[in-house]
Amino acid sequence: MKAQLVTDIQKYSIHDGEGIRTTIFFKGCPLSCVWCHNPETQEYRQQFMWNQEKCTGCGECAAACPGGAVFMEGPRPVTDPEKCSVCHTCEEYCLQNAREFAGREYTVEELVREALKDQPFYEQSHGGVTLSGGEVLARDKEFLEQLMRGLTERGIRVNVDTCGYVPWENIESVIPYTDTFLYDIKLMDSGLHEKMTGAGNERILDNLVKLSKSGAAVWIRIPVVGGVNDTDRNMKETLDFLDAHSIGQKWIHLLPYHNTGSGKYSRLGQEYRGRDFTTPSKERMQELLDMCLKRGFQARIGG
Numbered sequence: 001m002k003a004q005l006v007t008d009i010q011k012y013s014i015h016d017g018e019g020i021r022t023t024i025f026f027k028g029c030p031l032s033c034v035w036c037h038n039p040e041t042q043e044y045r046q047q048f049m050w051n052q053e054k055c056t057g058c059g060e061c062a063a064a065c066p067g068g069a070v071f072m073e074g075p076r077p078v079t080d081p082e083k084c085s086v087c088h089t090c091e092e093y094c095l096q097n098a099r100e101f102a103g104r105e106y107t108v109e110e111l112v113r114e115a116l117k118d119q120p121f122y123e124q125s126h127g128g129v130t131l132s133g134g135e136v137l138a139r140d141k142e143f144l145e146q147l148m149r150g151l152t153e154r155g156i157r158v159n160v161d162t163c164g165y166v167p168w169e170n171i172e173s174v175i176p177y178t179d180t181f182l183y184d185i186k187l188m189d190s191g192l193h194e195k196m197t198g199a200g201n202e203r204i205l206d207n208l209v210k211l212s213k214s215g216a217a218v219w220i221r222i223p224v225v226g227g228v229n230d231t232d233r234n235m236k237e238t239l240d241f242l243d244a245h246s247i248g249q250k251w252i253h254l255l256p257y258h259n260t261g262s263g264k265y266s267r268l269g270q271e272y273r274g275r276d277f278t279t280p281s282k283e284r285m286q287e288l289l290d291m292c293l294k295r296g297f298q299a300r301i302g303g
């Protein structure tokens, strides 16, 4: 079975479900949210990242590249992705660590082995492993089932962090192995959802209703982005929807927008389109939280 690309394995994570967790970030996502703090996870292939601040312009990468994919424009190394065979030679030659490729292939066995290292912490804290990304449910189904079976058979509880924009079968097939789904509702206005994420929200909401009917444990996550979805109207429509379908009675998590991922866009050679977004104030987050609580939901600010 084909190994899958992972950008990061984050240990001691406490924001992706109960207890201490290991969060695995898979590469590839069907959406492209303008505010996404993990842009390096969006494409399904390895992606080159160059850190201008670390680069001294020494030219070692251009000299070492066997395929002639790097040339110098003055002190600036320019990399041609069409010519690059991702051989990693330039990474080794760059003494400043200014060059890297997002995404490394992992087999099921490697991921299970990595996750098992922290099993005592999971047991003490009622934690486990969270599969995130990118969009983990857009990955190879067989790989995912084997990984989740491998973890659950060893007593590790697995959470799935998803945007829900995948075929229903991809969600259905992991229900037996999933402790809790962390399920995003980003925006209720489908037109604005499409503008901000690249797709409308119909499939996401349909899948959420099906998931809830299946009896699976679901925590709702809402990234609250100032200037986009921090309105009373969006919150009311979200709560109306959840109420109408009896979803998310356990938890709603409001995640205040942050721009800590913005530097990664420039390292990927991409423009950060979220410059006008703001982090909602504490008072505004509290108002939105109060709306959830008044409607009888359990809710909190943060993951």
Ligand SMILES: C[S@@+](CC[C@H](N)C(=O)[O-])C[C@H]1O[C@@H](n2cnc3c(N)ncnc32)[C@H](O)[C@@H]1O
Pocket: 029, 035, 036, 037, 038, 132, 133, 134, 135, 161, 162, 163, 164, 183, 184, 221, 222, 223, 224, 255, 256, 257, 258, 259, 260, 261
């Ligand atoms: C990177 S996503 C990966 C999982 C899945 N693709 C999703 O969107 O739910 C993990 C969580 O981070 C949130 N998130 C992404 N960018 C964010 C930002 N700039 N500020 C706050 N939360 C953000 C998402 O809304 C989601 O709840």
Ligand code: SF4
Pocket: 054, 055, 056, 057, 058, 059, 060, 061, 062, 077, 093, 094, 095, 096, 097, 098, 099
């Ligand atoms: S080897 Fe590293 S520091 Fe030197 S030019 Fe290339 S990227 Fe910059």
Ligand code: SF4
Pocket: 064, 065, 066, 067, 068, 069, 070, 079, 083, 084, 085, 086, 087, 088, 089, 090, 091
């Ligand atoms: S990864 Fe290999 S082919 Fe690509 S730029 Fe670096 S040295 Fe050249």
Ligand code: SF4
Pocket: 029, 030, 031, 032, 033, 036, 037, 038, 041, 042, 133, 134, 135, 163, 197
């Ligand atoms: S769905 Fe998640 S990973 Fe994909 S772009 Fe949006 S926030 Fe990022």
